[in-house]
Amino acid sequence: MxxxxxxxxxxxxxxxxxxxxxxxxxxxxxxxxxxxxxxxxxxxxxxxxxxxxxxxxxxxxxxxxxxxxTETLFYFTEDEYRASxxxxxxxxxxxxxxxxxxxxxxxxxxxxxxxxxxxxxxxxxxxxxxxxxxxxxxxxxxxxxxxxxxxxxxxxxxxxxxxxxxxxxxxxxxxxxxxxxxxxASFAPSFVENNQLQVSIPEIPDQEVLTELKSHSMWDEFNKRCVSCGACTLACSTCTCFTASDIIYQENTSAGERKRTSASCQIKGFTDMAGGIVFRDSAGERMRYKVLHKFHDYKARFHDFHMCVGCGRCISRCPELISIAATVEKMAAAVDEITAKRSAEGGR
Ligand code: SF4
Ligand code: SF4
Structure with missing residues (x-):
């Protein structure tokens, strides 16, 4: 009605x-x-x-x-816990x-x-x-x-x-x-049919192209431009990464609460591991990870849709005016370049 x-x-x-x-x-x-x-x-x-x-x-x-x-998940003492x-x-x-x-x-x-x-x-x-x-x-x-x-x-x-x-x-x-x-009153919502901003999402045909794309020079630009603030992921409609930390109450060091707080793959230190191992040390590598996650990896895992919903909030929030839409267009051009090079080399 x-x-x-x-x-x-x-x-x-x-x-x-x-x-x-x-x-x-x-x-x-x-x-x-x-x-x-x-x-x-x-x-x-x-x-x-x-x-x-x-x-x-x-x-x-x-x-x-x-x-x-940030939210509290549960409260704990020495031998029991209670959900928030x-x-x-x-x-x-x-x-x-x-x-x-x-x-x-x-x-x-x-x-x-x-x-x-x-x-x-x-x-x-x-x-x-x-x-x-x-x-x-x-x-x-x-x-x-x-x-x-x-x-x-x-x-x-x-x-x-x-x-x-x-x-x-x-x-x-x-x-x-x-x-x-x-x-x-008669009413049904209308929907946007065509945005002013259109994005061509590249199809990455196989693992070889994906591997070459990962080392493409297009990612180097972000070493200078991206300040690794994480504002884009915090505003993202679909990002889910979080970190967990325990707040210990001073009077009793075995009692406290566990909180989870949004985390960002764009911030340095996100992939730090024991032993000094770091998987993505540069801003360009972190950008590559985010973009491929939104426009390839998630769909490859779940076999349905790309993770990005095109809300554009990351574009509005970036202090360096980095547009994920423009970045995906660059990625599409890089994929074309890699596949054209392969064809010229004999379709290997
Ligand atoms: S446009 Fe895509 S990547 Fe950017 S905030 Fe929206 S869902 Fe996230
Ligand atoms: S908001 Fe912009 S500058 Fe900050 S991490 Fe995201 S892409 Fe980099």
Missing amino acids: GYKLDFEEADRIFDALRDEFEIWAPKRFVGKGRYSDTDIIRYDQVHTAGEIEFHEKSDFPAKEVLTPI KETKKKLLIFMRPCDVHAKYHQEKIYLQNGDFADSYYQRMSEKVKVVLMECGEGWDTCFCSSMGTNRTEDYAAAVREDQGTLLIQVKDEALESYFRDCAS
């Missing part, structure tokens, strides 16, 4: 929903951006429709709700189509990667209902149509905001009762 409502009606519905749900959505934090007088848009709990930023893409993705940058408390409510999360697709990748890594399911992720993901936010025309760093993530039908409700009016499509019967007093 479709409905039309103003913010006042929406706020009454939010009040009713909050008995059952935490409502999470992108929210503007004025003056909290990284440069002076700039804002940041990130996920937070909202109580009113007016708090939601409908018309700009959030700087940080919806994954912030399920896997915050989880919210008792369900989670109603306002998401863009790219965020919905990113959630599939998160689920694959946390829940379906081998025999082990991450119970801390699972207990959160089971509570989620999605409210799809219509994107309009998208933004200049989006390339979701190149990644096939511009559309989804996987949502409980969808919303479009237009000058204080909300058009809502409700697909989940469990949510219908909240809207029974609202005016009916």
